[in-house]
Amino acid sequence: MKEFNSTLPKYTDTVIIGAGLGGIGMGIGLQKAGLSDYIIIEKSTEVGGTWRDNSYPGCACDVQSHLYSYSFTDKSDWSKRYAPWNEIQGYILGTVSEYNVRPNVRFGLEVNSAVFDEKSATWTVGTMDGQTIQCRYFVLATGPLHVPQFPKIKGLESFKGKVMHSAQWDHNYDLRGKKVASIGTGGSAIQYVPEIAPEVEHIDVYQRTAAWVIPRDERPYSAASKWIFKNIPSLRRLYRSRLYFTNEMRVWPIFNETLAKGVEFLAKRFINMQVKDPETRAKLTPDYTIGCKRILISNKWYKTFNRKNVGLVTDGIQEIRENSIVDKNGVERECDTIILGTGFIVDPRGYMDKFNLKGLPGRDILVDWKDGAEAYLGNTVTGYPNMFQLVGPNSGLGHNSIIFMIEAQIHYILESMKEAKARGVDYLNVKKSAQDDFNNEIQERIKGSVWTSGCSSWYQQDDGKNFVLWPYSTLAFWRRNKNVITSHYDWVKIEAQPASSNNASASKKDTGDAISKADSKATSAKGSSAKTENPEVIA
Numbered sequence: 001m002k003e004f005n006s007t008l009p010k011y012t013d014t015v016i017i018g019a020g021l022g023g024i025g026m027g028i029g030l031q032k033a034g035l036s037d038y039i040i041i042e043k044s045t046e047v048g049g050t051w052r053d054n055s056y057p058g059c060a061c062d063v064q065s066h067l068y069s070y071s072f073t074d075k076s077d078w079s080k081r082y083a084p085w086n087e088i089q090g091y092i093l094g095t096v097s098e099y100n101v102r103p104n105v106r107f108g109l110e111v112n113s114a115v116f117d118e119k120s121a122t123w124t125v126g127t128m129d130g131q132t133i134q135c136r137y138f139v140l141a142t143g144p145l146h147v148p149q150f151p152k153i154k155g156l157e158s159f160k161g162k163v164m165h166s167a168q169w170d171h172n173y174d175l176r177g178k179k180v181a182s183i184g185t186g187g188s189a190i191q192y193v194p195e196i197a198p199e200v201e202h203i204d205v206y207q208r209t210a211a212w213v214i215p216r217d218e219r220p221y222s223a224a225s226k227w228i229f230k231n232i233p234s235l236r237r238l239y240r241s242r243l244y245f246t247n248e249m250r251v252w253p254i255f256n257e258t259l260a261k262g263v264e265f266l267a268k269r270f271i272n273m274q275v276k277d278p279e280t281r282a283k284l285t286p287d288y289t290i291g292c293k294r295i296l297i298s299n300k301w302y303k304t305f306n307r308k309n310v311g312l313v314t315d316g317i318q319e320i321r322e323n324s325i326v327d328k329n330g331v332e333r334e335c336d337t338i339i340l341g342t343g344f345i346v347d348p349r350g351y352m353d354k355f356n357l358k359g360l361p362g363r364d365i366l367v368d369w370k371d372g373a374e375a376y377l378g379n380t381v382t383g384y385p386n387m388f389q390l391v392g393p394n395s396g397l398g399h400n401s402i403i404f405m406i407e408a409q410i411h412y413i414l415e416s417m418k419e420a421k422a423r424g425v426d427y428l429n430v431k432k433s434a435q436d437d438f439n440n441e442i443q444e445r446i447k448g449s450v451w452t453s454g455c456s457s458w459y460q461q462d463d464g465k466n467f468v469l470w471p472y473s474t475l476a477f478w479r480r481n482k483n484v485i486t487s488h489y490d491w492v493k494i495e496a497q498p499a500s501s502n503n504a505s506a507s508k509k510d511t512g513d514a515i516s517k518a519d520s521k522a523t524s525a526k527g528s529s530a531k532t533e534n535p536e537v538i539a
């Protein structure tokens with residue numbers, strides 16, 4: 001059995017929750033800044049997040065791998081444009097080894113509480129097994145797509161056959177000769193259905209809403225390309241930049257209906273070319289503007305419906321019986337396997353419903369977010385000092401690599417820590433006015449986008465508010481994360497030191513020194529006389 005460390009120390013400077021691309025990137029960022037006193041707490045037994053969990057047939061990224069990777073690592077031998085999950089997971093494992101992150105990770109521990117103590121300016125983070133750890137900074141890198149969504153369908157629990165979610169694929173289960181029902185037509189289903197269709201006896205795909213699917217560049221990289229990427233890094237970087245700007249152009253149709261209609265015209269031609277049966281073709285053609293829901297990429301999805309053993313059911317599901325599914329027209333279809341391609345619980349109020357997260361006195365995240373999850377720049381939440389998020393509310397994307405956003409946020413977090421050090425304060429707390437202004441701006445901007453053109457998508461909560469997406473270019477996000485606008489925060493000095501041991505004080509001192517060294521450019525209130533009333537906002 002694999003060995004891993006599940007024991008938390010009493011104190012560390014920064015606790016990161018989650019060892020996906022976000023948490024690992026954050027750990028590396030801290031190390032590079034000389035702030036190696038951090039712990040990543042991961043509920044699973046391995047790093048990788050999305051790419052550890054999703055191993056279904058055909059699972060791959062939908063942003064080119066040369067871009068869907070950290071800017072600071074040097075992988076030149078991606079096998080093809082969109083690498084499969086295991087290659088991405090291999091890349092994550094390699095990066096973890098290269099930067100020696102693993103000693104900082106504690107595995108098999110699910111965090112279920114984080115409470116801020118204003119007097120000591122420390123967070124106490126607790127795990128399901130009863131351990132606690134104190135820290136000064138606390139980073140939520142729990143990812144927006146990690147808790148599988150199980151649909152509430154009458155009778156699902158009474159089904160006698162095999163049920164599996166795409167994110168919990170059972171590789172020991174042999175699909176050959178099976179009668180399969182696949183529910184959902186999102187990003188995962190369009191990848192696994194074409195892969196398993198040739199194996200199974202029959203597969204019925206239950207579609208609630210058709211997805212816009214555009215072609216995918218399946219070409220592998222030649223040995224010569226890999227040689228060039230390895231030996232001429234400037235060309236690899238140029239290639240990465242080209243990919244970045246080509247993807248970035250995909251943001252334009254989101255805010256320009258004419259452009260969206262142009263893309264839609266081409267996408268319809270693709271469907272017409274791929275699907276032979278006119279009735280099936282009509283069912284597979286979405287009735288909403290392209291881009292309203294996530295645009296998917298596949299060369300195999302539409303063609304799969306030309307197969308004799310593939311059915312498309314668009315009449316909704318009335319109930320599931322012991323060995324069958326009955327649609328809303330009362331038609332019963334036999335099956336022995338149900339695959340749930342039903343995605344994830346994306347709303348943090350859903351996947352954090354048992355997470356006790358408390359900030360300044362009286363602040364509880366589930367109360368503060370009762371009308372919807374909100375943050376400032378997707379990074380900080382008013383009332384939760386020294387707490388940061390990666391891929392927080394309205395910092396997700398539909399058109400480019402989320403790793404670009406994550407790296408911008410990591411930079412911002414490090415800048416915030418440096419600024420706090422430079423000012424000699426114990427915590428920073430984003431002002432409510434700054435957070436409100438930001439969210440009003442974002443929601444106003446979203447109103448003019450294709451996302452509000454009349455579809456329902458996982459970008460929205462029940463009342464239609466889009467809490468997921470960043471509505472500008474990623475370059476704009478990077479610019480806004482480059483520097484901390486200090487007037488948007490309260491910078492607070494307390495009298496008491498963290499209530500923990502000598503270790504805690506020692507850790508704080510080490511970190512402070514490291515920040516000083518790392519931040520030769522810190523200019524603002526450095527050395528400003530820290531007053532000793534408890535606590536005092538000094539800026």
Ligand SMILES: Cc1cc2nc3c(=O)[nH]c(=O)nc-3n(C[C@H](O)[C@H](O)[C@H](O)COP(=O)(O)OP(=O)(O)OC[C@H]3O[C@@H](n4cnc5c(N)ncnc54)[C@H](O)[C@@H]3O)c2cc1C
Nearest residue numbers: 018020021022043049050061062063110111142143146402
């Ligand atoms: C099938 C699939 C394909 C995707 N393809 C792309 C793509 O091509 N391009 C793109 O930009 N994005 C893609 N995404 C989105 C993807 O989730 C992000 O790109 C990225 O992996 C997010 O990294 P993360 O670290 O933020 O989250 P995750 O990878 O989800 O990692 C979060 C980690 O936190 C852990 N965790 C969560 N809660 C707790 C807790 N309470 N206590 C302890 N540990 C906890 C989880 O176990 C997990 O390991 C895809 C997603 C899926 C599901």
